[in-house]
Amino acid sequence: MKKVPKKFITIIFSERLGHFINEQIEKIERINRKYAVPKVTMTPTARRILMVLRFYLIFLVGVLVYKFWTVI
Amino acid sequence: MNWFAKLFYHYRRTLKAIRIFFIISGPGIIVMLADNDAGGITTYAATGAKYGYSLIWFLLLLLPIAYYIQEMTVRLGAVTKRGLAEAIFDSFGSHWGWFALLDLMLVNWLTLVTEFIGMTTALSIFKIPPIVTVIVVCLFMGVMVVRGRYWTWEKVSLLFCALNLIYIPCAFLVKPSLESVLHQGLIPHFPGGSFNEFFFMLMANIGTTIAPWMIFFQQSSVVDKGLQEKDIIWGQMDTIIGAAFTVVVAIFIMIVTGTLLKGIEINSADQAVLLLMKNHKYIGVFLAIGLFNAGLLGAICISLASSWAFGEVFGWAHSLNHKVKEAPWFYFFYFLILVSSASVVLIPNAPLVTITLFVQVIAVTLLPAVLVFLMLLLNDEKIMGQYKNTLSQNIITGSIAVAIIILATLYAFSALFPNMFPTM
Numbered sequence: 001m002k003k004v005p006k007k008f009i010t011i012i013f014s015e016r017l018g019h020f021i022n023e024q025i026e027k028i029e030r031i032n033r034k035y036a037v038p039k040v041t042m043t044p045t046a047r048r049i050l051m052v053l054r055f056y057l058i059f060l061v062g063v064l065v066y067k068f069w070t071v072i
Numbered sequence: 073m074n075w076f077a078k079l080f081y082h083y084r085r086t087l088k089a090i091r092i093f094f095i096i097s098g099p100g101i102i103v104m105l106a107d108n109d110a111g112g113i114t115t116y117a118a119t120g121a122k123y124g125y126s127l128i129w130f131l132l133l134l135l136p137i138a139y140y141i142q143e144m145t146v147r148l149g150a151v152t153k154r155g156l157a158e159a160i161f162d163s164f165g166s167h168w169g170w171f172a173l174l175d176l177m178l179v180n181w182l183t184l185v186t187e188f189i190g191m192t193t194a195l196s197i198f199k200i201p202p203i204v205t206v207i208v209v210c211l212f213m214g215v216m217v218v219r220g221r222y223w224t225w226e227k228v229s230l231l232f233c234a235l236n237l238i239y240i241p242c243a244f245l246v247k248p249s250l251e252s253v254l255h256q257g258l259i260p261h262f263p264g265g266s267f268n269e270f271f272f273m274l275m276a277n278i279g280t281t282i283a284p285w286m287i288f289f290q291q292s293s294v295v296d297k298g299l300q301e302k303d304i305i306w307g308q309m310d311t312i313i314g315a316a317f318t319v320v321v322a323i324f325i326m327i328v329t330g331t332l333l334k335g336i337e338i339n340s341a342d343q344a345v346l347l348l349m350k351n352h353k354y355i356g357v358f359l360a361i362g363l364f365n366a367g368l369l370g371a372i373c374i375s376l377a378s379s380w381a382f383g384e385v386f387g388w389a390h391s392l393n394h395k396v397k398e399a400p401w402f403y404f405f406y407f408l409i410l411v412s413s414a415s416v417v418l419i420p421n422a423p424l425v426t427i428t429l430f431v432q433v434i435a436v437t438l439l440p441a442v443l444v445f446l447m448l449l450l451n452d453e454k455i456m457g458q459y460k461n462t463l464s465q466n467i468i469t470g471s472i473a474v475a476i477i478i479l480a481t482l483y484a485f486s487a488l489f490p491n492m493f494p495t496m
Contacts, residue, residue, distance in 0.1 A: 040163035
């Protein structure tokens with residue numbers, strides 16, 4: 001049996017890997033399109049609660065980043 | 073004759089109700105007992121050792137807290153037939169969806185590492201090397217999902233739940249004074265010492281009672297089991313029985329360490345086991361077995377919670393009723409998180425203490441968001457119809473959610489900045 005050169009194996013592998021990554025990116029884009037519009041009834045209270053949650057999370061992430069910055 | 077016919081009718085009705093309950097029950101009991109995972113056992117053992125029976129009343133308060141939060145997932149799952157991850161994507165858009173999904177993956181992965189720490193520590197007491205524990209556990213968990221169906225998986229998990237009750241005979245073996253348990257345990261009081269340490273302990277106990285993975289897990293489990301709207305009442309009973317079991321187990325752990333190790337500072341479960349072995353050989357052994365079982369039960373649920381969530385969002389087949397060929401990505405993801413988290417424990421000098429601390433902190437970024445999403449979804453008439461939250465449910469769950477968010481945030485801050493709160 002003829003031996004397949006290493007170069008070809010690398011090309012096939014990188015092609016397959018590239019194909020796989022492209023497939024996953026497409027899938028993520030499909031998910032983003034599918035869920036682009038939030039379906040929950042956005043009452044003023046719901047809107048306010050989500051806004052507070054956004055600020056809370058930004059603050060928390062800020063604190064975590066600060067902590068790691070000072071530790072490192 | 074008439075009363076005999078009535079009696080027979082009631083007997084048949086009760087028998088039928090019990091049969092239905094046994095068919096439908098499972099997700100609630102499993103999630104609640106898995107909540108007493110390796111981290112939970114350590115927290116309860118440390119609380120008992122530090123404060124004796126003084127915080128039993130507080131554990132009783134955790135029963136309605138756990139029930140009201142988890143009960144919402146039963147209704148949401150039975151009505152929408154979707155897991156929470158998919159529901160968040162669909163209702164709040166992909167930005168919130170990706171945030172919840174990726175955060176869940178990170179928190180679950182870290183928590184899974186702590187479960188493996190608990191399991192390897194427990195078995196190392198019996199001189200079993202960590203590598204053997206890790207390989208056997210991974211193989212067992214693999215066979216459990218690959219060879220069976222949802223029903224088989226659930227029954228095996230319930231068997232481990234039953235083993236979680238091992239702490240009950242332990243408490244009888246240490247012969248605690250019933251009068252002291254009732255007197256000190258049921259009357260709320262400040263047991264003395266540093267208020268900060270006391271507050272930290274309360275927060276740790278709440279932190280182990282409600283975790284983000286539990287919310288995702290129970291909803292996905294309800295969906296995979298195929299619960300319908302008419303089964304909600306049974307799902308609620310399943311949840312309240314599970315919540316009662318989890319609190320009973322926690323109380324009995326507290327009684328064991330409160331009787332034998334009162335006044336001793338406990339930092340890890342293996343320290344508690346070794347100290348208990350010196351006092352009473354069998355209790356130490358029981359605690360070690362219980363710790364291993366708790367870690368295993370936690371690992372079983374957490375790894376599935378992640379795979380279910382990813383399967384829902386990516387549209388992969390994601391049921392335990394599917395064979396590996398039918399749902400390859402679901403099982404691949406399950407094994408990926410399982411093996412990767414298990415390998416961390418085997419890395420020499422891995423920062424395991426930092427990881428354990430990290431779990432609590434990262435969980436705080438997810439828990440408030442999940443509670444908010446859950447409340448908003450349960451209040452949407454378009455989604456929930458007649459099963460949406462009532463005013464009284466909103467008042468109770470809203471108060472619980474606000475209290476959990478505040479306490480969890482304070483807990484995370486005290487873990488990140490230990491000197492932030494001055495000693496009182």
